[in-house]
Amino acid sequence: MTTFIIRRVATIIPTLVFVSLLIFGLQQLLPGDPAMILAGEERDPTVIAHLRETMHLDQPFPVRYAYWLRGVLHGDLGESLRLQQPVRGLIADKLPVTLELACIAIVIALAIGIPAGVVSAVKRGTVWDYGANVVALWGLSTPNFWLGIMLILLFSVTLGWLPASGYVSPFDDWRANIASMIMPAFVLGNAIAAVLMRHTRSAMLQVLSSDYVRTARAKGVLERDVVLKHALRNALIPIITLGALEFGTLLSGAVLTEQVFTIPGFGKLIVDAVFNRDYAVVQGVVLFTATAYIVLNLLADIAYAIVNPRIRVQ
Amino acid sequence: MVNAFRRCTLIVVCALLPALGAYAQTLRIGLAEDPDVLDPTLARSFVGRIVFASLCDKLFDIDEKLAIVPQLATGYEWSADNKTLTIKLRTDVTFHDGEKLDAAAVKYSLERHKTMAGSNRRGELAPLASVDVVDAATVRLNLTAPFSPLLAQLADRAGMIVSPKAAQAEGDKFGAKPVCAGPFKFVERVAQDRIVLERYANYWNKANVHFDRVVYLPIPDSTVRLANLRSGQLDFIERLGPSDVPQVKSDARLKLTKITEIGYQGITINVGKSDLAQKNPLGRDPRVREAFELALDRDGIVQVANDGEGDPGNQWVAPTNAFYAKGMPIPQRNVARAKELLQQAGVTNPSFTLMTPTTADAQRIAQVVQAMAREAGFDVKIQSTEFATSLDLADKGQFDAYVLAWSGRADPDGNIFSFDACKQPLNYAGYCKPEVDDILNRSRSTRDVAERTKLFGELAAIVLKDRPIIYLYHRHWLWAYVSKLDGLRAIPDGLPRVTGVRFK
Numbered sequence: 001m002t003t004f005i006i007r008r009v010a011t012i013i014p015t016l017v018f019v020s021l022l023i024f025g026l027q028q029l030l031p032g033d034p035a036m037i038l039a040g041e042e043r044d045p046t047v048i049a050h051l052r053e054t055m056h057l058d059q060p061f062p063v064r065y066a067y068w069l070r071g072v073l074h075g076d077l078g079e080s081l082r083l084q085q086p087v088r089g090l091i092a093d094k095l096p097v098t099l100e101l102a103c104i105a106i107v108i109a110l111a112i113g114i115p116a117g118v119v120s121a122v123k124r125g126t127v128w129d130y131g132a133n134v135v136a137l138w139g140l141s142t143p144n145f146w147l148g149i150m151l152i153l154l155f156s157v158t159l160g161w162l163p164a165s166g167y168v169s170p171f172d173d174w175r176a177n178i179a180s181m182i183m184p185a186f187v188l189g190n191a192i193a194a195v196l197m198r199h200t201r202s203a204m205l206q207v208l209s210s211d212y213v214r215t216a217r218a219k220g221v222l223e224r225d226v227v228l229k230h231a232l233r234n235a236l237i238p239i240i241t242l243g244a245l246e247f248g249t250l251l252s253g254a255v256l257t258e259q260v261f262t263i264p265g266f267g268k269l270i271v272d273a274v275f276n277r278d279y280a281v282v283q284g285v286v287l288f289t290a291t292a293y294i295v296l297n298l299l300a301d302i303a304y305a306i307v308n309p310r311i312r313v314q
Numbered sequence: 315m316v317n318a319f320r321r322c323t324l325i326v327v328c329a330l331l332p333a334l335g336a337y338a339q340t341l342r343i344g345l346a347e348d349p350d351v352l353d354p355t356l357a358r359s360f361v362g363r364i365v366f367a368s369l370c371d372k373l374f375d376i377d378e379k380l381a382i383v384p385q386l387a388t389g390y391e392w393s394a395d396n397k398t399l400t401i402k403l404r405t406d407v408t409f410h411d412g413e414k415l416d417a418a419a420v421k422y423s424l425e426r427h428k429t430m431a432g433s434n435r436r437g438e439l440a441p442l443a444s445v446d447v448v449d450a451a452t453v454r455l456n457l458t459a460p461f462s463p464l465l466a467q468l469a470d471r472a473g474m475i476v477s478p479k480a481a482q483a484e485g486d487k488f489g490a491k492p493v494c495a496g497p498f499k500f501v502e503r504v505a506q507d508r509i510v511l512e513r514y515a516n517y518w519n520k521a522n523v524h525f526d527r528v529v530y531l532p533i534p535d536s537t538v539r540l541a542n543l544r545s546g547q548l549d550f551i552e553r554l555g556p557s558d559v560p561q562v563k564s565d566a567r568l569k570l571t572k573i574t575e576i577g578y579q580g581i582t583i584n585v586g587k588s589d590l591a592q593k594n595p596l597g598r599d600p601r602v603r604e605a606f607e608l609a610l611d612r613d614g615i616v617q618v619a620n621d622g623e624g625d626p627g628n629q630w631v632a633p634t635n636a637f638y639a640k641g642m643p644i645p646q647r648n649v650a651r652a653k654e655l656l657q658q659a660g661v662t663n664p665s666f667t668l669m670t671p672t673t674a675d676a677q678r679i680a681q682v683v684q685a686m687a688r689e690a691g692f693d694v695k696i697q698s699t700e701f702a703t704s705l706d707l708a709d710k711g712q713f714d715a716y717v718l719a720w721s722g723r724a725d726p727d728g729n730i731f732s733f734d735a736c737k738q739p740l741n742y743a744g745y746c747k748p749e750v751d752d753i754l755n756r757s758r759s760t761r762d763v764a765e766r767t768k769l770f771g772e773l774a775a776i777v778l779k780d781r782p783i784i785y786l787y788h789r790h791w792l793w794a795y796v797s798k799l800d801g802l803r804a805i806p807d808g809l810p811r812v813t814g815v816r817f818k
Contacts, residue, residue, distance in 0.1 A: 032700070039358065039434070047436075153541060157544045
C-alpha cells in the first residue's frame with residue numbers, strides 16, 4: 001500500500017509541472033497587453049514600462065516562468081497588481097465563500113433531484129412522471145442569470161424577504177448568511193437538480209426492472225421498501241459520482257450566479273482577473289484549482305485501492 | 315393635569331432627542347465596479363475616485379459649474395510669468411492618523427506623486443519642477459513652463475494629500491490601508507464585496523458630515539444594483555442603467571439625478587497610426603471622413619445606444635461647457651451631401667472595419683452607426699473585440715475606426731491634449747499636426763479664460779475638419795437614490811460627494 005501511495009504521489013509532480021507550464025503558457029497567448037490595461041485610462045508610458053518590469057514582461061518566457069515557479073515553490077503565488085493584495089490571501093478569502101455556496105447548492109439539488117427522479121421512475125407514464133419531467137426540463141433550460149434576477153425581483157424587491165445580493169459571513173451573523181445564500185444556492189441547485197432527476201430516473205428504471213427487485217416483490221416485500229431499500233440504494237451509486245462531479249464544477253463554474261448575486265467568490269475572482277489581465281491572480285487561482293483536483297483525484301485513487309486490493313496490485 | 319402630561323411628554327421627547335441623534339447612520343452606496351488600489355498616487359479607475367471623494371480631500375475641488383473651489387487650500391496666487399503657483403493651506407486639518415496636514419505634508423504628497431514607481435499622477439504633474447515650503451501653511455509650486463490645467467489636476471487625485479507618516483511606513487502597500495484627510499477614514503476592504511469607511515471625528519468640516527459610516531458595495535449588474543436600491547438595501551446607486559430610468563421615475567420612494575458627463579463617446583479613426591491609415595479611404599481622405607460624419611444622426615444614436623440619456627455633441631466638451639467652440643456647431647445629418655462627397659473622393663461605397671469593445675453600449679453605437687452609414691453608401695464591418703485586446707490593437711494601429719469613450723477631465727486640456735497632440739499616449743488616431751500642437755501648448759500657457767476659449771475655437775476649426783475623432787455624444791451620469799436622501803450635489807465629474815448629504 002505504501003509503495004502504491006508513493007508511486008501515485010510521484011506521478012503528481014510531473015503532472016503539476018505540466019499543468020503549471022500550461023497555465024503560464026496559455027496565459028501568454030491571451031491577446032492584449034496586461035500592462036496597458038492595468039495602467040488605467042491615462043495609459044502613461046512610464047507607468048506601462050514600470051508595470052512591465054514588475055510583471056517581468058520585459059523578460060523572455062522561460063525567465064518569466066522561472067520567476068513565477070520560484071515564487072510558487074516558496075508558497076508565494078504573487079500579488080494582484082490591480083488590488084495590491086497577495087493572491088494567497090485572496091484565495092483564502094474567496095474559497096470558503098464558494099465552498100459554502102457549492103455545499104448548499106448541492107444539498108438543494110439532492111433534496112429536489114433524487115425524490116423527483118424516484119417518483120418519476122416509480123410512477124412512470126403517469127401525471128407525476130410528466131410533471132417531474134417538465135420541472136426537470138424547466139430547470140435545465142432556465143438560464144441562471146435570468147432565474148436569479150427573477151428571484152431577486154420577487155423575494156427582495158416585491159416581498160422584501162431576502163437581501164437582493166451580497167454576502168455575510170456565518171461568523172458575523174448566521175441568519176443573515178443563510179438569507180444571503182439561499183437564492184444563489186437555489187439557482188445553482190435548481191439546474192443540478194434537473195440533471196440529477198434525469199439520472200436518478202433512468203438509474204431507478206434500470207434497477208426496478210432487475211431480477212432481484214422482482215424477487216423482492218415476489219417475496220412480498222412492501223413496495224416502499226422495494227423502492228427505497230432495494231432499488232434506490234443501488235441506483236444511488238452513479239448519482240453520487242455525478243453529484244461529486246457537479247460539486248467540482250460548481251467551485252469554478254458558479255461565475256454567472258456569483259456575478260448576479262454579487263457573491264465575492266472564486267468564480268468572480270478569476271473572471272475579474274482575466275478581464276483585467278491580472279496575471280498573478282489568474283495563474284494562482286488556476287494552479288490552486290488544478291492542484292485541488294489532482295489531490296482529490298489522488299485521494300479517490302487511494303480510497304479505491306483501500307476498498308479494492310486488486311487496484312494496488314495493478 | 316393636562317399641563318403635567320404635556321410637561322412629561324416634553325421631558326421624554328427632549329430626553330430621546332440626543333439618543334435619536336446618536337443613532338448610527340450608515341450610507342450604503344452601490345458601485346458599478348470594484349475599485350482598484352486605494353492609493354491616490356497609483357489609482358487609475360473612475361470608480362476609485364468615487365471612494366476617494368469621501369476618503370481623501372484634495373487641495374481644490376470643482377463645483378456644479380466646473381469652477382475650481384478651494385478644499386484643503388484656502389487660496390492661491392499665480393506669479394506674473396505663470397510659472398509659480400503659491401497655495402495657502404487650511405491650518406485646522408489633520409490626517410486620519412492624527413498627524414497635522416501642513417505644507418511639508420503637501421510637499422511630500424506632490425513629490426510622491428511625481429517620483430513613486432508606477433505613479434499614475436506623474437503625467438498629470440509633468441510640468442511641476444519642485445515644491446517649496448514657504449511656511450507651515452504655504453507651499454510654492456515651481457513649474458518648468460506655464461501650465462493652466464494645473465489647478466484642475468490638483469482638484470483630482472493629483473491634489474490628494476496623504477499622511478507622510480503612514481505613506482512612509484506602508485510604502486507601496488499604502489493602498490491597502492490609506493490614510494488621508496477626508497471626511498471618512500478607512501475601516502476595511504473586502505475585495506469585490508465592500509469598502510467600509512467611518513466618520514473622522516476631527517475632520518475640518520465635520521459639521522457637514524451627517525453619516526457615521528459609508529459602505530461602498532460593488533454590484534456590477536445594473537439591474538441587481540437597482541433591485542438592491544428598491545428593496546432598501548442600498549441608499550444610493552451610481553450609473554443607473556438608462557433603460558431603468560422610467561422604473562425609478564415611477565417609484566415614489568426613489569429619486570433620480572442626471573448629470574451630463576465631462577467625457578464623451580466617440581469614434582477614433584486611424585488617420586496616421588499605421589500603414590493601415592493609407593490603405594483605407596476613411597483614414598486616407600478627409601472628405602470620406604466628412605461624409606461618414608454627415609451620415610450620422612447623433613440624436614438617433616443617443617436614442618438607440620443610450621435610451622436618450624445623453625446630450626449629442628461634436629466636440630471634446632459638451633455644448634453647455636464654457637470652452638465649447640460655438641463656431642463649430644453639431645452638423646446635421648445630410649445623406650445627400652455625404653454621397654456627393656464620396657463621389658468627389660471617387661469612392662462611392664467605401665468599406666472599413668469599426669472595432670468596438672464588447673460592452674453593450676459600445677455595441678449598440680456600432681450597430682446604429684453601421685445602419686446609418688449604409689444609407690450614404692458605407693459598408694461598415696463591425697469587429698467586436700474584448701476591451702484589453704481592442705486597446706492593444708488600437709495602440710498598434712491595427713484598426714480602421716474604433717468606438718472609444720473617455721470619462722473626461724474638468725479642464726478641457728484633459729480631453730484633448732493626450733488625444734490630438736503628436737505622439738501622446740492616447741493618440742490612437744496617429745494624428746499629428748504642428749499647428750495643433752502649437753495651439754494646444756499656447757492654451758496651456760495662458761490662464762485667461764477668454765484667450766483659452768479663443769484658442770480652443772481655433773483648435774476646433776482644424777481638428778473637427780481633420781476628424782481624428784468623431785465625437786458623438788456626452789452620456790448622462792444617472793444617480794438613483796432613496797427620496798429621504800437630501801443635499802446631493804450634481805458635480806459634472808459624476809463623483810457623489812457625501813459631505814453635506816443627509817437623511818431627511
